[in-house]
Structure formats: C-alpha cells, structure tokens
Amino acid sequence: MGGQNSALLAESYCDWWSLAGVDALVGEQPAGWLAMSPANDAAASRPRRTATAAAEPQPLPDALQRQSSERPVESRGPTALPADWKDFHQWLGSSEAVPGSQWDARRVLPVGEAAAPLMLLTAWPEIDDQREGQLFAGPAGKLLDAMLQAIGLVRRQCYVASLAVTRPPGGRIDAHDAAELDRLLWHHLRLAMPQRLLLIGGDIVRIAAGLTLSDARGKLLDLNQDGGKMETVAVAHPAMLLARPAQKAAAWDSLKLFNRGR
Template sequence: MLAQSYCDWWSLAGVDALVGEAPAGWLTPPAANDAATKARPVAPAEAEPPPLPAALQRQAPADVPETKGPVEMPADWSAFQSWLAEHPDVPGSQWDARRVLPVGDPGAPLMLLTAWPEIDDQRDGALFAGPAGQLLDAMLHAIGTTRGECYLASLAVTRPPGGRCDAADVEALDRLLWHHLTLARPGRLLLIGGDIVRMAAGLALPDARGRLLEINHQGGKMAAVAVASPAMLLARPAHKAAAWDSLKLFNRGR
C-alpha cells in the first residue's frame, strides 16, 4: 500500500514515465490548468477625465509690475494741497474714497497734526468734528488761540481700517510727514494722538507728557507738545490732566 501511494503521488505530479522527450517541471501545473494564466477580461479603456474649470487650471505667471520708486511730492504749497486732494499716489489715501484735507495757511503760529482722521472726521469730511472738535476748541481757548488761527492737518488724508497701518505704509507716511512740515513752516507743533507722536518724536505718548519736545527738522528745531486725541479724552476723562500738563507749556514766555 505504501508503494502504491508513492506511485499515485508521482503520477499526480505528472511523472508517469522514466524518460521523456523534453525536460519538464514536476510541480509546474500545465498552462491549461493554471488559473493565473487564464485569459482575463480586458478592461474597457478609461474615458479621459473632463478638463478642470478655468478657475482651477494652472495659470500662466502674470507679468510682475515694475517696482515704483518713492512718490514725488510737489514743492509748491498750492500744488501740494491740490496733490493731497486729488492724486492717487498720496500715501494714506488708499483706505477710503473720501479724503479729509488740511485747513489753514502755511506759516501759522501753531500747527495741529494728527496721524489720520477719526471716524467722525471721515464721516463729516472735516478734522476734529463732533464732540471731539468741541473739546479741542476748549483746549485751544485755554492756551489763548482758536482753530481759525491754526493750521490743522492729518498726516494721512483717510483713516486706515481699525486705525492701524502696516510698516510699508508707515515708511511712506514718514516721507510725507517731513515734506508736509517743510512746506507748512509752523511756528509750533501740537501733536495729537499716540501714533503721530511716535512718528514725529519717536516717543510713546505717556513719555511725552508734560515735556516740551524739540523736533529736529532741516537742521533746526521745532517746539512741540503732545496730547491724546480729543476722542480718547472724552472716553477717558482722567487723561485730561496729562493733556493740560503738556498744553500749558505753550503759555510759557507769553
């Protein structure tokens, strides 16, 4: 029985003769019986996917615009005022279509300068409008002057979103600041608000309290004091004392 089982095994393995015409793999099943070699159905060719929408297709790189140099600012007073009112390249004019323009004449005894208009100013188209303007008038009266005797200006002619601008805008506004002061030629300078104090005097507003500042400009020095904006003083009346500490410095020597 054992011998018979050996013979049956060799027969199943395909070895049923001692000598064959050609060598064969004993354990390799015939191709006809190999399921792996059976013909497989040919999958139909996949349809080409539709093209992507134009918005999602790779776009050719756009031509990079040439970098503009520094904005050229008019050296004449009248031309400068017209430029502030109309020219699209005025730094700080890009945030709103309505521009709030300076009021007054060059060479005024006192120039009031803020960084940009307040929300009420932007709405009304005039600097220091509404209740904040009334408080400013009272502050000027306390030092013996009126806004009609002053030159009023904001460095930027529109208000940036949230009252903040980025470093690139600050650099352009810095050039505008010194050009504006050159043409305005004020006798003294009242800096209104922390932003303009940092730009013009390089100080934080609390550090400027009660100090007569000297702004270096074109080889000379311009007397200046700094106060918080009237809008902030209305919201925080406790800061009015600090504003008065600075304003009264203008009364010295009168």
C-alpha cells in the same frame, strides 16, 4: 416510476447529452472548474477599453495660452511728493499715490494756510471725522476748541491736518505704510512751516517724536526740521480726553508750555 416509460425517459436523457457533446460521465483527466482557459487569460491581460473613455483635451488656441513675461516686474520706487504748496494740496485730494489714501474713498483734507502760528497734527481721521469729512468733528472738536481758547487761539488761526487722509482699518498700519507716512510727514512739515506744532494723539507722537504719549506729556519737544528746531507739544486726542476726563490735567500741563516766557 418504472416500466417501459422509465426506459424511454433514460434513453431521451442520453440522447440529449450526446447532442450537447457529452459522451462520457467521467473524463480521464481531472478538470478544475474554477480555472480560466488560456484564451481567457490572454483576454484578461489586455487592458480593457471602455466605451465611455474621455477623449484627450484639445490644446487651447495661442491667444488663450498663458504668456510668459519676458521683462521682470519693476519694483515701485518711493512716491514722488509735490514741492509746491498748492500742488501738494491738490495732490492730497486727488492722487491715488498719496500714502494712506487707500483705506477709504472719502478723504479728510487739511485746512488752513502755511506758516500758521500753530499746526494741529494727528495721525489719521477718527471715525466721526471720516463720516463728517473734517478733522476734530463733533464733541471732540468742541473740546479742542476750548483747549485752543485756553492758550489764546481759535481754530481758524491754525493749520489743521492729519498725516494720512483716511483712517486705516482698526487704526493700525504695517511697516511699509509707516515708512511711506514718515516720508510724507517731514515733507508736509517742510511745506507747512508752522511756527509751533501740536501733536494730537499717541499714534502721531510715536511716528513724529519716537515717544509714547506718556513720555511726551508735560515736555516741550524740539523736533529737528531741516536743521531748525520746531517747538512741539503732545496731548491726547480730545476723543480720548472725553472718555477719560482724568487725563485733561496732563493735557493742560503740556498746552501751557506754549505760553511759557510770554
């Protein structure tokens, strides 16, 4: 390039920069190209406001506000137990306050009359009992009938009951339920007034006699009921005897104690 055109082009560049406000190629003071102007610093120090900032939530209406309880929650006392035999049985069948009724909607209720020659008592219904709606159902019931026949009784002569009217999950209870069922046990025995008592299964033996089944086998247990002694014998549950036939001999050793002295 050169000549007159080059001169005209250079003059055009200078005019453009002059119009842009640049009047010198090099300034007298050094310039920091990355330094922010004071105006920009002030703007940066102010908190930014976004257009999408959420509005403050409005308070709930009074009707929806959480109300503080002015009165402390009263603790529930022990369950009231009906003192009349008929009322007691109606209560077992319908009341939500019955200890041990909370585990299943289907209740398995006692069968028989007070002052029976023998009361058969287990802790709670077995799975088959819960399904059939009666205690000692199925093959276990047939074995029990044979055991009773061996001591000269039939089931209809006995008062048949479980301590709890439903079966707890896994056949286990906590300390609170155990305390409530213990109260129910002695009240039930007081109303039933059986001549003799047959505890069936390790759970009821532990609750009523405070013994393991192995320690109670072959022994005549005298339970203290309102100052009187009640002849009591403990045997394994017939369902257990069906699963472990070798234990039938121990059950017979206990049952025949009822015939002692006759």
